Amino acid sequence: MLAPLTAGRWDLQDLLAEPVEASLEVALHELETEVAAFVAQRDLLTDAIDTAVFFDILRHYESITDQSRRLSAYGDLYFSEDTQNGAALNLRDRINKALTRANNRTLFFSLWLKEMAEETAVRLSAAGTDDFRYFLESERKFKPHTLSESEEQIINLKDANGIDAMMNLYEMITSGFSYTLEVDGETKTLSRDQLAGYYRHPDPAVRAATYQELYRVYAENSTLLAQIYNHRAHDWHNEGDLRHFAQPISFRNLANDLPDDVVDTLLEVCRQNSGIFQRYFELKAGWIGMDKLRRYDIYAPLAAADKEFAYGAAVEMVLDSFTGFSPAIGELAARVFAADHVDAETRPGKRGGAFCYGVSPALTPWVFLNYSGQARDVAVMAHELGHAVHDMLCAGHSPLTYHPPLPLAETASVFAEMILTDRLLKEENDPAVRRDLLAAAIDDAYASVHRQAFFTIFEREAHRLISEGATVDALCETYMANLRDQFGDSLELSDEFRWEWISIPHFYNVPFYTYAYSFGQLLVLALYHQYQREGEDFIPRYLKILSYGGSEAPVKVLEEAGFDIHAPQFWQGGYDVLQEMITALEAL
Ligand SMILES: [Zn+2]
Numbered sequence: 125m126l127a128p129l130t131a132g133r134w135d136l137q138d139l140l141a142e143p144v145e146a147s148l149e150v151a152l153h154e155l156e157t158e159v160a161a162f163v164a165q166r167d168l169l170t171d172a173i174d175t176a177v178f179f180d181i182l183r184h185y186e187s188i189t190d191q192s193r194r195l196s197a198y199g200d201l202y203f204s205e206d207t208q209n210g211a212a213l214n215l216r217d218r219i220n221k222a223l224t225r226a227n228n229r230t231l232f233f234s235l236w237l238k239e240m241a242e243e244t245a246v247r248l249s250a251a252g253t254d255d256f257r258y259f260l261e262s263e264r265k266f267k268p269h270t271l272s273e274s275e276e277q278i279i280n281l282k283d284a285n286g287i288d289a290m291m292n293l294y295e296m297i298t299s300g301f302s303y304t305l306e307v308d309g310e311t312k313t314l315s316r317d318q319l320a321g322y323y324r325h326p327d328p329a330v331r332a333a334t335y336q337e338l339y340r341v342y343a344e345n346s347t348l349l350a351q352i353y354n355h356r357a358h359d360w361h362n363e364g365d366l367r368h369f370a371q372p373i374s375f376r377n378l379a380n381d382l383p384d385d386v387v388d389t390l391l392e393v394c395r396q397n398s399g400i401f402q403r404y405f406e407l408k409a410g411w412i413g414m415d416k417l418r419r420y421d422i423y424a425p426l427a428a429a430d431k432e433f434a435y436g437a438a439v440e441m442v443l444d445s446f447t448g449f450s451p452a453i454g455e456l457a458a459r460v461f462a463a464d465h466v467d468a469e470t471r472p473g474k475r476g477g478a479f480c481y482g483v484s485p486a487l488t489p490w491v492f493l494n495y496s497g498q499a500r501d502v503a504v505m506a507h508e509l510g511h512a513v514h515d516m517l518c519a520g521h522s523p524l525t526y527h528p529p530l531p532l533a534e535t536a537s538v539f540a541e542m543i544l545t546d547r548l549l550k551e552e553n554d555p556a557v558r559r560d561l562l563a564a565a566i567d568d569a570y571a572s573v574h575r576q577a578f579f580t581i582f583e584r585e586a587h588r589l590i591s592e593g594a595t596v597d598a599l600c601e602t603y604m605a606n607l608r609d610q611f612g613d614s615l616e617l618s619d620e621f622r623w624e625w626i627s628i629p630h631f632y633n634v635p636f637y638t639y640a641y642s643f644g645q646l647l648v649l650a651l652y653h654q655y656q657r658e659g660e661d662f663i664p665r666y667l668k669i670l671s672y673g674g675s676e677a678p679v680k681v682l683e684e685a686g687f688d689i690h691a692p693q694f695w696q697g698g699y700d701v702l703q704e705m706i707t708a709l710e711a712l
Pocket of ligand 1: 214511534537
């Protein structure tokens with residue numbers, strides 16, 4: 125295919141064709157009809173249910189799930205295009221309202237799956253596919269934590285205008301922040317994403333000013349934002365108590381199908397390996413001519429010239445690297461561009477960051493970028509396309525088991541970044557450029573393994589402290605202690621970083637999410653090690669891990685590939701790979 129030359133907008137017509145209002149009306153009507161037919165079958169759900177009848181009802185449920193996801197995706201993707209667009213906000217609200225209603229009316233099904241007698245579960249499980257067996261197992265694992273139907277309905281209804289609405293406000297408030305930065309004598313007004321580009325600015329004074337400006341804005345709004353976080357943590361805590369979870373993190377662990385002890389082991393191994401990155405920060409200080417790095421300089425560029433990448437060239441580079449690893453993977457990634465499912469240009473009001481949205485096994489995923497031509501943007505493109513390829517490899521599964529579980533959700537994306545780096549390293553003979561590439565890989569590993577693990581370590585403490593009525597000041601102090609534990613004496617830590625925790629959207633939207641990044645990347649390092657040893661033979665094994673999607677427990681999928689994630693040595697293996705890279709850097 126011909127790679128697109130310029131970053132543009134995506135096409136959402138595969139979700140709702142133009143004119144959208146008319147399509148939406150038809151889709152909502154269809155959903156309503158399906159839901160009504162589904163509800164009419166409710167009385168058939170007894171322990172005496174005929175197997176064939178049950179699987180007919182299940183197919184119905186899959187179809188409603190798929191339709192709901194398409195509508196929900198349209199609302200989210202359209203709103204992401206411009207978060208200040210009132211029409212998009214209104215449309216998304218209408219869709220979400222309809223989906224909440226539909227969800228409440230179909231809720232009885234998943235409740236029945238949890239409630240049915242064990243013999244019934246065994247009988248249905250034996251008659252179904254492997255996908256269905258794991259789906260049923262996953263549904264029933266929440267059994268000890270599920271409330272009565274009316275209580276679940278009340279929580280759903282109240283969340284829509286309660287905690288979910290509060291998270292929406294957080295996003296609206298923080299998307300509206302603007303930042304002022306002086307660069308080369310010019311005063312610029314920037315969005316957070318644009319500001320974030322200056323973390324990597326060659327001038328140390330600009331990097332310092334960037335962080336100072338970011339936390340000036342967050343500090344100014346800290347009372348409001350800390351209050352929202354306080355509500356988030358209390359709500360999480362209260363619901364966790366109602367549902368009998370041992371610790372606040374246990375809900376996430378169960379959702380991830382990871383035992384608490386695996387997560388504790390992962391976080392502890394991360395904590396013990398801070399020394400590796402501290403060594404790297406000392407090395408980096410020397411390269412950029414500083415006695416000691418400041419926290420501002422973690423992502424300082426090593427290259428004197430900040431190379432820019434035209435969009436078309438970046439697309440080609442990413443697709444080529446995928447194809448070099450596996451032509452099948454390259455082909456899947458190319459399909460995302462061919463379908464016009466990429467929104468890459470930067471625009472005012474557009475949501476920040478990047479993501480991939482896999483909607484349905486039957487649809488090519490959508491990829492959202494804010495492409496501004498930095499080397500980092502090329503890596504992000506590879507990352508998000510890795511997600512898309514992962515989703516596409518799972519197209520054979522049901523909408524209920526299609527999505528990879530969180531612990532494996534970052535496997536393909538991070539692996540894709542490594543493939544890109546590997547390709548660039550192979551083409552490069554200049555030791556200075558090789559150093560830059562290796563260092564960029566370590567920078568990334570810091571950001572996505574180590575930093576994310578310490579985020580979760582902080583959240584564990586923050587949720588405990590808030591439930592004990594801690595002040596905002598105490599939370600800031602705890603955050604600073606967390607950073608000191610991470611950095612030791614390897615760098616200078618200035619005081620405004622006490623506000624960093626209130627600026628992390630994940631803490632609000634998806635508590636305890638971030639360790640999944642650590643899990644994902646350390647896993648990838650271990651897998652990559654395997655690839656280097658096995659070569660081609662590794663590829664089918666790797667594709668098999670990916671193509672499981674959410675149809676089997678992560679522990680089992682990985683065990684089959686020969687990894688024991690209960691063992692600290694397994695995680696240490698990931699850090700050993702990083703250690704080797706740092707040793708190689710020290711020798712350059
Ligand atoms: Zn990702």
